[in-house]
Amino acid sequence: MxxxxxxKKLQDVLNIDKPVTKLMPTNEAEITISKQHIxxxxxxxxxxxxxxxxxxxxxxxxxxxxxxxxxxxxGGLTLRIRVDEKNTQIDSICSLVPGAEYYEREAREMxxxxxxGLPNPIPLLLPDDWQGGYxxxxxxxxxxDKPEDNNHKQKGKSS
Amino acid sequence: MSKITVPIxxxxxxxxxPLSFLVSLEGEKVIDSTLRLGYVHRGIEKLAEQxxxxxxxxxxxxxxxxxxxxxxxxxxxxxxxxxxxEVPKRGLYIRMLLCELERIHSHLLWLGVLAKNIGLNTLFxxxxxDREIVLNIMEEISGGRVSHAVNIIGxxxxxxNEKHLSLLQKSLQELNxxxxxxxxxxxxxxxxxxxxxxxxxxxxxxxxxxCVVGPVARASGLDIDIRRDAPYAAxxxxxxxxxxxxxxxxxxxxxxxxxxxxQAIRLCTQIIHNLPKGPVSVSAPxxxxxxxxxxxxxxxxxxxFYYVRSDGSQNPARLKVRTPTLTTLITLPGxxxxxxxxxxxxxxxxxxxxxxxxxx
Numbered sequence: 001m002x003x004x005x006x007x008k009k010l011q012d013v014l015n016i017d018k019p020v021t022k023l024m025p026t027n028e029a030e031i032t033i034s035k036q037h038i039x040x041x042x043x044x045x046x047x048x049x050x051x052x053x054x055x056x057x058x059x060x061x062x063x064x065x066x067x068x069x070x071x072x073x074x075g076g077l078t079l080r081i082r083v084d085e086k087n088t089q090i091d092s093i094c095s096l097v098p099g100a101e102y103y104e105r106e107a108r109e110m111x112x113x114x115x116x117g118l119p120n121p122i123p124l125l126l127p128d129d130w131q132g133g134y135x136x137x138x139x140x141x142x143x144x145d146k147p148e149d150n151n152h153k154q155k156g157k158s159s
Numbered sequence: 160m161s162k163i164t165v166p167i168x169x170x171x172x173x174x175x176x177p178l179s180f181l182v183s184l185e186g187e188k189v190i191d192s193t194l195r196l197g198y199v200h201r202g203i204e205k206l207a208e209q210x211x212x213x214x215x216x217x218x219x220x221x222x223x224x225x226x227x228x229x230x231x232x233x234x235x236x237x238x239x240x241x242x243x244x245e246v247p248k249r250g251l252y253i254r255m256l257l258c259e260l261e262r263i264h265s266h267l268l269w270l271g272v273l274a275k276n277i278g279l280n281t282l283f284x285x286x287x288x289d290r291e292i293v294l295n296i297m298e299e300i301s302g303g304r305v306s307h308a309v310n311i312i313g314x315x316x317x318x319x320n321e322k323h324l325s326l327l328q329k330s331l332q333e334l335n336x337x338x339x340x341x342x343x344x345x346x347x348x349x350x351x352x353x354x355x356x357x358x359x360x361x362x363x364x365x366x367x368x369x370c371v372v373g374p375v376a377r378a379s380g381l382d383i384d385i386r387r388d389a390p391y392a393a394x395x396x397x398x399x400x401x402x403x404x405x406x407x408x409x410x411x412x413x414x415x416x417x418x419x420x421x422q423a424i425r426l427c428t429q430i431i432h433n434l435p436k437g438p439v440s441v442s443a444p445x446x447x448x449x450x451x452x453x454x455x456x457x458x459x460x461x462x463x464f465y466y467v468r469s470d471g472s473q474n475p476a477r478l479k480v481r482t483p484t485l486t487t488l489i490t491l492p493g494x495x496x497x498x499x500x501x502x503x504x505x506x507x508x509x510x511x512x513x514x515x516x517x518x519x
Binding site: 028051052053054055057059068070072074075076078097098099100101102103123124125126127135136 | 196197200202204205367368369370371372383388389453455462464466468476477479481485486488489518519
């Protein structure tokens, strides 16, 4: 099924009448959906024969977060979802696309997006004892204060 | 039988880069494993937001010490798309030449690491000896053996002269001969086969479920290659084959990578024979108009993905990098399950991890 047909099908299933925008340089289709529809949208995409999720991009625009799900099969299809800063919960798609686990874990620890049903919600890149907040958020610049390292201090004293 | 948990990494002779595995064993059999990333996380995505587009071309190259050129290629082509710049053909050809040289270098380096991990030291030395040929060419062209800083926004900063072309011609011929020899020896070698056959298997189903890309996916029969399926630079003007295998084990991945190396040498030869004349770059403005762009390229390990959003200033508002290693890492616990402990080294080396890429 071609990307145009899949986009048409998505619009029918989700009752969307907004126009489809294009991402450069290869004119990848991009479609905006609401966050309640994420699982239904991904199911529709998988049924249409696209299985490859290239990445999930998370970014902060003023007070909102934007999640971009980049699907690809000889052409790109991106789902754009707005997540409110006050309610950062969204359904995890790991039950449908197991390969999304690392992308969701990264968005979780870097931006504080809460993925409901994420199978392994532990830090992926940040240290276990990280206390610097969500480093990729705009309003929270990364802190250089390290948590107290008691072992190091004690070693220093004895030597 | 009681369960023992063995830590592999973050510092371990088996791993060339820091990654932590916790392998649970029952006797000699692996029953479970977990992995932990982040030991070389440098926050490059955040750093990029605080630097200009021009500075970022050099920062991005530092994501990886093996496939540095493909990162800056993908970054530059996304910024060029935002600027609506048309890069001169000669610039694109030189970009592609370095991409393919890097593929040869990466695959030979990987073969050495695998050979060392399974105890075939002679093959390790041969592979790394032959890798020197590529590194010398790269040094001659760009001045750097690993970080080249060849890409600039709008083209490349180096041009090829007659001396480079004759060196390339001579070296590529020699390399072709050497890689043929390596292919013959690993195809027929009994110990190589015994250590790599039927281990670390991934079915086509798993490949699709975990969105795996690159040689690991192609060794399990998934016919995917960005150079052919969504050509970037000038790959649509060159002819090449995409090798495909169906066994899905470490052996298939090895043969496939050697076949890819042969194709890459073929591509390099085509590039130097069809090198267009003209300038290698165009000048680019410092400010980038507001917009969003996604860009994909085929790195030695598979599809690398970039997303850039510009708000019209000198710095990108968001730069997202997804490297192919992340997709293969997620399959590792599944591949290691029910393996013998002695095979763990071959499986970890077989998928060709680049942890610096994965961590960013």
